[in-house]
Amino acid sequence: AAKAQEELENWKQSCEEAEHAGDLNQLTESLDKEHMYYQNMRQAMLMRAKALNCTFDKQRGTWISPPEFNGISDQQRDELQNFIAERGLDVKTVCEHLGIDALIQIEAAKLKAVKQDIETLAKTGMTA
Incomplete structure (x- = not known):
């Protein structure tokens, strides 16, 4: 034993x-x-x-092994920055909401879901 x-x-x-x-x-x-x-x-x-x-x-x-991290491209990041600005939000706020340090930490496969999340965030208004 x-x-x-x-x-x-x-x-x-x-x-x-x-x-x-x-x-x-x-x-x-x-x-x-x-x-x-x-x-x-x-x-x-x-x-x-x-x-x-x-x-x-x-x-x-x-x-x-887990799939390799496949982040968004620079072009997608730029589009996302515009997407965020158009909704009256700022990148820092969105990153904090998502629990990330920078937009480039977003996985490409999750971009659509992230945009929906940002859309919801803009509609419900930021409450810190």
Whole structure:
């Protein structure tokens, strides 16, 4: 039992050191389903996967890294600045509302949703 406990501690350490999907795949392969602390070990690995934003592809049986950040282009940023100004808002206020430091931190895929959010913000009026 002491050996099993030690293996669990080593496992947790390995999980904390995992930095990407490849590391998680190695951990998954080495996970012993017969181990006394299998569930604890699995939980530690899943928590680390969540922290790394990795997802598990059930069909392939492998971990996948989060998609690369794909920010808006300079042109989209300029259009968004005009969009914000036309609604009587300022970039700083909008960034604070979105919880970001700069408009270029907006993901391209979320641009439409962000514009709707800004539209709503302009209509409801800023309340700080």
